[in-house]
Each structure stands twice: as C-alpha cells, then as structure tokens.
Amino acid sequence: MCPRINSNFYFAEVKDILQKYIPERSVDMAFQLIVNCEVYLKIVNERKTRHGDYRIMPDGRHQITVNASLNKYRFLITLVHEIAHLVAFQKYGRYIKPHGIEWKRTFQQLMLPFINPEVFPVKILPTIANHFKNPRASSDTDEKLSLALKQFDPENDKNYIFELPLGSTFRLYNGKIFKKGNKKIKRYECVELSTGRIYLFNPNAEVELLH
DSSP, X not given: OOOOOOTTOOOTTHXXXXXXXXXGGGHHHHHHHHHHTTEEEEEESOOSXXXXXXXXXXXXXXXXXXXXXXXXXXXXXXXXXXXXXXXXHHHHOTTSOTTSHHHHHHHHHHHGGGOSTTTSOGGGHHXXXXXXXXXXXXXXXXXXXXXXXXXXXXXXXXXXGGGSOTTOEEEOTXXXXXXXXXXXXXXXXXXXXXXXXEEEEOTTOEEEEOO
C-alpha cells in the first residue's frame, strides 16, 4: 500500500526503539510498516490533548509522533492509527476526511494482523475486535476499549469522567477545577467553579477526582 523504502532511507535504531514501546510479537510487523511507508517515528513527552499525530514535514518526510507515556498496547494502536492516515491519504488523496470511511477501512486493514493473542492479551481481544468493526477517531471515545487498555497503565490517581459520581468535583492537568453535571447526548456538562462557565467533556477524559 506504500512505496518501498529506498536504499538510502533507513532508521537503524527504529527496531530497537519499537521493542521498548510495543508488544514483542508486534515489533516485526510494525517495523515493516514503518520501513515500507518511509515513516520518521518520533517519541515525545506526554501531550494531554492527543496520543499521536501524523504530518508531512517541510522536507517531505512523513513524521509520526507518539506519546512515550502510553502503555504498549495503546502505543501500538496509536502508531497504526497514524500510519493509517498516511496510507489513506496516499491511496485516496489528501482531500478525504481525516477520520472518514477511507481512513476507517485503512485502519481496519492495517490493524487486522495485530489482532491476535500473540500480540494482545486474550481477555481484551473481544473488546479490541469489536472496536475495529467501526474504529473511531480516537480510541478514548470508546468507553469499553478505554477501560480495557487502562488496566495496563502504571498506577496513577486519574479517573475517567464517566466513572465519577454526579456532582463530584475534579481537577484537570492545567489546575482548573470543575463540577460534574448531567450527560447531554455523548458528553458531560461540567461547571468550572472559578467562572461558572459550562464546558462539555468527553466521557473518557482523564481527570483527578477531588471529592
């Protein structure tokens, strides 16, 4: 689906890097995707608003960045998610919707070889398989998948908003404090205590419960 890498384009250390961040039995397949698609992989410190992204650099390189803080299963899904953007744009043109049907089909095709018990724990395979029947723009918007993947995160004091009791207060990474309100269709109405302004929150936003 991607042009073969030329003899002058090779990242000697990328395979060693992948072994640190994704499941062992997925390394060869992920490495081949990176090589075939001529991807420049950049591991970055945690960004609160996204797990990864894809962009074409001014010199024409295909750069994919992924948060270093992700657990190995979420890292793999994020990596393939971003490679799917590259492949879909190359196959269907740059005017397709970023998370439209072309991207969904591409993401499904690229993930299929990874969805097996050699890569993912058996207990979460059904959840992953179900998610990829119709992959979403972010795995975070799938509550079941988020909870399945969260159990492999290092222990922390964060909770998803949908887990918090109605009326509880929570703090964001930027220090702002909110009170949880009712769910409106897909998001929760939450009041910022210092201003009284109402914001809509994704159910899977990670926050610090105060009381």
